[in-house]
Amino acid sequence: ILRHTQLLPRHLLIILNSIHDKNRKMSGNGVLKFSEEAIRKGVSAVEETIVQEIFVAFKPTYPLAQQVCCRCIPELHHKFSIGDLERVFRTHGKKAMETDDFFDFKRMLIEIGAIGRVLDDTDRYIQAEFEYTTSHKLVTSTDDMLCLHPLFTEIFSEIGRASCRERV
Numbered sequence: 110i111l112r113h114t115q116l117l118p119r120h121l122l123i124i125l126n127s128i129h130d131k132n133r134k135m136s137g138n139g140v141l142k143f144s145e146e147a148i149r150k151g152v153s154a155v156e157e158t159i160v161q162e163i164f165v166a167f168k169p170t171y172p173l174a175q176q177v178c179c180r181c182i183p184e185l186h187h188k189f190s191i192g193d194l195e196r197v198f199r200t201h202g203k204k205a206m207e208t209d210d211f212f213d214f215k216r217m218l219i220e221i222g223a224i225g226r227v228l229d230d231t232d233r234y235i236q237a238e239f240e241y242t243t244s245h246k247l248v249t250s251t252d253d254m255l256c257l258h259p260l261f262t263e264i265f266s267e268i269g270r271a272s273c274r275e276r277v
Contacts, residue, residue: 225256
């Protein structure tokens with residue numbers, strides 16, 4: 110549940126309320142034992158709401174963030190190199206961001222929490238550091254592997270491309 114937040118209390122409350130609502134509708138009796146299905150559906154139901162809140166919060170600084178995410182994130186794997194990010198910037202990001210500055214592009218994605226630096230990679234999870242979890246700016250090197258935040262992966266995945274085009 111927490112990996113689908115940016116560790117803001119309101120994100121957790123939104124998800125927990127959604128899970129409770131899904132569980133109540135699925136069980137029909139308001140039982141407080143939450144099923145795995147209710148948890149998955151509850152999280153899924155509010156992911157876009159949380160991402161939209163992030164875009165609203167960053168709109169004064171990054172007014173084109175949603176457009177950039179729509180065009181670029183579907184082109185990235187869950188885990189990728191700086192070179193992969195540069196390729197996506199050249200083919201999609203320049204036009205979406207309306208700039209030729211790769212570092213501004215990368216900084217925006219890091220600041221809004223769409224991408225982070227990989228710390229460890231297991232069979233099931235990618236453990237990563239995101240800027241919102243640090244007390245400083247997240248700085249990356251050319252050797253770092255990067256990854257997408259689970260929220261942004263779900264919303265801007267290949268499946269969501271068609272609806273993404275409608276929104277931008």
